[in-house]
Amino acid sequence: MRFIPCQLASPAGVLPVGDDWIFEPKFDGYRCQLVVWDGKLRLFTRNGLDWTERLGRSLPESVCETLDCAVDGEICALDKDGRPDFGLLCKALSDKNMPLAYFAFDLLACSGERITSLPLHARKKQLAEVIPSLGIESVKLVAHTSDGNALAKILLSKRWEGVMAKERNSPYEPGARSPAWRKLKFTRRQEFIVAAWRADKKTGALKSIMVATMDNGALTLRGSVGTGFSVRQRRELADFFSEHSPLGAPSTQLPVKGDIRFLPPTLIAEVEFLEFSSSGRVRGASFIGLREDKAAEDVQHETFFSDTTEKIAQPLAA
Structure with missing residues (x-):
């Protein structure tokens, strides 16, 4: 079978x-x-x-x-x-x-x-x-x-x-x-594509990751995630990302500045966050873990439940 x-x-x-x-x-x-x-x-x-x-x-x-x-x-x-x-x-x-x-x-x-x-x-x-x-x-x-x-x-x-x-x-x-x-x-948590990362200038360990979604076939930057990593994860992920970082930027240019190391859009991270800003960026984001079971094309901007429990159930629009 x-x-x-x-x-x-x-x-x-x-x-x-x-x-x-x-x-x-x-x-x-x-x-x-x-x-x-x-x-x-x-x-x-x-x-x-x-x-x-x-x-x-x-x-x-x-x-x-x-x-x-x-x-x-x-x-x-x-x-x-x-x-x-x-x-x-x-x-x-x-x-x-x-x-x-x-x-x-x-x-x-x-x-x-x-x-x-x-x-x-x-x-x-x-x-x-x-x-x-x-x-x-x-x-x-x-x-x-x-x-x-x-x-x-x-x-x-x-x-x-x-x-x-x-x-x-x-x-x-x-x-x-x-x-x-x-x-x-219920929680504002979803998968994001790891588009790039920053290393700590002193230790070389991971400082933060830049995350994105795939919308209409193009990468859309969704912000930076710098918390949720253990000391061990920061070290191990820096080594892992270093092996996957290409020499140049991706074909789809992302609006990021500074010492950024771009990654091919194949790595997926689970991230929890407080909310999306008016510009579509994550606020209060925290890293949960890498996912190996999903493809980049499946990672899209998601809809989340309102905090008001009385609005859980509503009839479908005709």
Whole structure:
């Protein structure tokens, strides 16, 4: 069984309402596809990379040979409160003793046959039968609800990343960013392209990074990030960036000044920030970690949830 390209969600500022939608938590981890074929388990990133060796530590090498399936979900590292934490997941990439959990929210193939054309509610019904039959403690079935407003308020109180809204009768659209799936983020946090970096003149360690998004095929500068790095990260990232820094500036000129070392637009950073300025720059930005599961063309300016919880759910415009 081959990897099936992942369906992607469209950013949203409010949750849709109505009987056509179901809602589930948005997880703070790496999107992964769990494929079982001939009793063997493999984990693929959203770009189709086989990361079984890197992230499959909590999975058995084999399961029931009669159960061939492809499951869509997210692999996470959990904090002491059982909440997914992307920062911990970044640490887990280099610490194989850290346990991981896989949260399954969709079923793409069952008994060796694709079921992506089935409506979401039918796929989830089969998923609820498949996950228990796998018998893997670290693989969890993601629950869903028809009350998005109530779920959002619960997740807000527990400081989760956000909530997902999905059309219950929609098919799975491999490789598409579909309006049938909508992601609403509570915290102002998103991925940015690392466009350039500055080194400390005295130590040579990383001082800050310049981040950007890809809008209409061109890089748009979104500001500077100088906090959130540990002393070790500043040293290691400076070495890493030095290996990737080209001699000249990128073909798309960015409005930056000073001792800047440009990078090819391939490195992705997760950044938390207070707000966007009127000119579209991040304020109060803090580095969370580098992402290896996303491509630069997927990094766009995102919409975030209003701080007013009473405005979580609104009807869709006609």
